[in-house]
Amino acid sequence: MISLFLRDLRLAMRAGGGALIGVLFFMTVVAVVPFAVGPDLNLLSRIGPAILWIGALLASLLGLDRLFQAEREDGSLDLMLMQEAPLVLTVLVKCLAHWTATGLPLVIAAPLLGLFMNMSEVAIGATMLTLLVGTPAITFIGAAGAAVVVTLPRGGLLVSILVLPLAIPVLIFGVSAAYAAVQDPLRFCRPCSSCWPLRCSSPSSAP
């Protein structure tokens, strides 16, 4: 299973793997917001966590359709299905590798983009933390969508449409946790911990 994790990471880094496409998209979306909203620093810092979360949500949906489709096209999926290792574990490892390659860079890029949005240190830290907790949940929920469209040739948009409604709770809890951290640090834990069950229950339903 470690070999599957390493292989998927390697594939994501190689040409056409698309590990950095998500981060670039994330940066583009967040970077254009100040231009559109205008130089109102108070407004920017107020909407900052929400914009970061929307950008991260859309960016993490970007490469999801290839999660199983690429394996199916070259026949690898057949061999994976035949192995003794439980399928749940294989899917889980593939999701973890996908998150490490596409989700983790988003979390790491978030502080830099937080500066674009004139966010305070506390807000940046809170947003980063909620993204760290929330993006795996998006990947796990997205895996179910990716599995549904595995046979469709142009499934990318369909995955987003299928997954987006299911990922809305993650977005709501993530953004409200980030805001709670800024306004009242004691209330931070509640919405943040609400992300956990979402994240933990999603792998079991994915296959």
Place this chain on the structure above:
Amino acid sequence: MPIRLRVEGLSAKRGEDLIFHDISFVLAAGEALIVTGPNGSGKSTLLRVLAGLLAAESGTVRLDDTAVDFGHPRELCHYLGHCNAMKRELTVAENLSFWKSFMGDSPGGSGIGIEEATEALGLGGISHLPFGYLSAGQQRRMAMAKLLVAHRPVWLLDEPTAALDAAADRMFAGLVERHLAAGGIAVAATHQPLGVDARELRMTGFAGVAA
């Protein structure tokens, strides 16, 4: 007790149509079965049912082997389909070492090393190249190296020698013969003669099946 592949009354559907029905055969260790027939007669479907990738409409596929405890017959099978199941972006060695460690060995044997396997297919020394750089025939041969790096007693081969030249054809026949001599079982769907002593199952498509 040596391994035995027992197929009883197998039939399969694709969509609404019955592709074949009531296929039965028993293969003992060291025996091979060649599945022949025109395009669309259900050769690939039969192999996919044997590999557990398609559900059978009726009938059973069983592997009798009292020495080994396993969940499903497919866990003891290699399946070489139309696709090579190798990533173009990774090197041949990375591809093979992934499959070697991901598949592991079935009980009762062990796979050979990656360099040895590529040597056995006559392609030693180019395993550092990305898989996508190789020609179609070389890619096919590298995909066959998967059969060697992880031990499985049953080989299910779907058109294994398409895209191969005559010399590679003979070499592959040699590999299958060695596998059979070691007590393995092979089921191959093919148009060309494989060059291996084997029983033949002729698929005749929708009209029925003559064994």
